[in-house]
Amino acid sequence: MTPMDPYGPPSGFRTGPPAPPTDPAQDPAAVHPWPGLLAADVPAEWAVSSVRRLTAPMRITDTGALLDEEPFTLRRAVVPERALDPAENPGLPVADRLRQRFRVVLPHGSVPVSADEPCRIGPLPGRCDRFRDRTGDDLRAFIVSADTGGADAAGSPVGVVVAVSGPPSRYGTVASTGWSLATAVAPGRPWREWVAPERWQWSETLQLDAGDRTVVATAERSWGQDLDEWTQQVFARAPFLRGMRVLGDRPVRVDGLVEARMHRFDWQPSGRGRMLTNVVVGVRDGIGFQLVMELPFHAEAALSATLDDVLPAVRLGDG
Numbered sequence: 001m002t003p004m005d006p007y008g009p010p011s012g013f014r015t016g017p018p019a020p021p022t023d024p025a026q027d028p029a030a031v032h033p034w035p036g037l038l039a040a041d042v043p044a045e046w047a048v049s050s051v052r053r054l055t056a057p058m059r060i061t062d063t064g065a066l067l068d069e070e071p072f073t074l075r076r077a078v079v080p081e082r083a084l085d086p087a088e089n090p091g092l093p094v095a096d097r098l099r100q101r102f103r104v105v106l107p108h109g110s111v112p113v114s115a116d117e118p119c120r121i122g123p124l125p126g127r128c129d130r131f132r133d134r135t136g137d138d139l140r141a142f143i144v145s146a147d148t149g150g151a152d153a154a155g156s157p158v159g160v161v162v163a164v165s166g167p168p169s170r171y172g173t174v175a176s177t178g179w180s181l182a183t184a185v186a187p188g189r190p191w192r193e194w195v196a197p198e199r200w201q202w203s204e205t206l207q208l209d210a211g212d213r214t215v216v217a218t219a220e221r222s223w224g225q226d227l228d229e230w231t232q233q234v235f236a237r238a239p240f241l242r243g244m245r246v247l248g249d250r251p252v253r254v255d256g257l258v259e260a261r262m263h264r265f266d267w268q269p270s271g272r273g274r275m276l277t278n279v280v281v282g283v284r285d286g287i288g289f290q291l292v293m294e295l296p297f298h299a300e301a302a303l304s305a306t307l308d309d310v311l312p313a314v315r316l317g318d319g
Contacts, residue, residue, distance in 0.1 A: 025056035025072060026173050028197035033186040035193050037219045037256075037287065038206045042313045044153040047083040047209045050192035052076045054181065055201040059170065072166035072174055074181055075105055078148070078192045082156040083209045094159035099129055099145040102163045106141045109134035110165070121146040121160060122185030131165075138168035139175070144182050148191045160191055208310065212301040215293045215310050222288030227259055230283040234290050243268040247276075252307075256316030257282035257289060262307065266297050276302045280311065289316050 040048060056072040081094040089097045103110070110131040117128040126146030133140045145161040152158055162182040166174040184195045196202055203220035224230030235241075248264035260282030266274050274297035282289040291314065295302040 021059040021061045023059045023170065023173050024199070025059075025177050025197075028177065028200075030198045031181070031184075031195050032198070033189065033193065034196035034202075035186075035189065036204050037317050038204055038217055038314070039317060040206050040208060040217065040310075040314045042208055042310065045210050047080045047152065047154070047156065049077060049079040049083050049207040049209070051205040051207065052194050053203045053205075054196060056166075056173075056177070056197075057199055069170075070107060070165075070167045072170055072178070074162060074164045074178060075102070076160070076162045076182070076194055077102070078158060078160050080152040080154075080156040080158050082152075082154060083207070093147060094157045095127065095145040095147045095161070098159045098161035099127060099143050102143055102145075102161050103129075105163050106131060106143075106165050110141050113139070119144055119183065121162070121183050124148065124160075126183075133168050136168065139171050140168045141165035141174070142179075142182075150191065158191065206314075212299070213293060213295065213305050215291060215307070217289070217291040217314055219287055219289050219316060222283055222286060224283055224288060225286065227261065227281065227283055230288045231261070231263075231281045233288065234279065234281050239269065241265070241267045242270065243274075252280055252311055254280065254282055254289065254291075254311060254314060254316065256318075257284055260289070273297060278307050280307065282316075284316065287316070 034052065042048065054074045058069060077098070079098060084097055084101065089100050111134045112129055113132045114130045119126050119128040121144055124146040126144050128142055128144045130139060131141040132138060141164060143161065143163045145159060148158045148160055150158045164174060164178040164182050166178070181195065186193045186195055201221065203218060205216060205218045208215040222230050222233060224233045244265050244267040246265045250262055252260050252262045254260045260280055263279045266276050268274050276295045276297045278293045280291040291307070293305065293307055295305060
């Protein structure tokens with residue numbers, strides 16, 4: 001019997017380098033069309049933008065998931081030109097304006113290393129910008145955009161943009177799986193629709209912009225199984241509602257929900273004037289719905305704008 005070395009590592013202690021993490025996003029089990037849940041049949045005065053977000057499963061080591069790792073995410077938006085700030089990059093095509101605009105959603109410190117590379121999103125010719133981490137030369141993100149060739153109800157050109165990012169150590173997957181998803185389209189479907197892998201987290205947003213009013217509707221998976229739990233979740237992650245003053249709380253009807261409530265209040269954001277906020281919340285089969293309209297409290301629109309004009313046009317479908 002070999003005697004135990006009193007100065008050696010404990011029995012079962014691994015002395016070699018750790019195994020590399022397993023990345024479940026490298027080879028998604030299945031990718032399927034994502035028609036979405038939200039729709040809004042609003043008048044042409046509203047510019048409607050559709051935003052989808054996908055978040056990949058975390059990488060896994062032999063001791064568990066990398067819980068503190070920066071997420072690998074894709075954000076895809078289909079936006080009419082009139083929904084963009086007219087003072088932001090005026091004169092550029094809508095696709096180029098979107099690519100510039102969506103730099104703000106990349107992780108802080110993302111530094112461009114290339115711009116305006118030719119690419120394709122489905123059948124459309126597009127452009128790509130790539131980004132590295134500011135502390136090194138490793139790539140971490142890219143943005144692709146294209147002009148869809150279509151127009152919205154008011155005749156405004158519509159563009160599509162996808163921003164993809166992840167930790168530099170995961171860029172191999174970001175550049176492969178991320179690129180495949182970012183440039184994919186669901187054949188024969190409207191541009192606002194997309195594709196989604198199984199087991200990825202997702203959220204879906206419609207932003208309605210009428211100039212003096214903006215309404216944002218969102219659907220996502222929720223741990224809250226009833227309206228009270230979902231409402232707590234929505235308000236718990238909201239900005240700190242400093243000096244919040246409740247003005248109303250009543251049930252409302254939203255197509256596709258059995259129960260929904262509207263909360264109306266004003267509050268004081270740090271360094272800004274008071275805001276009048278309307279929040280509609282509802283939940284169905286593990287899907288959380290929220291719809292938000294915020295206006296400066298003393299703005300002219302705040303005196304007359306009401307979500308009652310918009311709610312009948314918004315519905316939560318079956319997906």
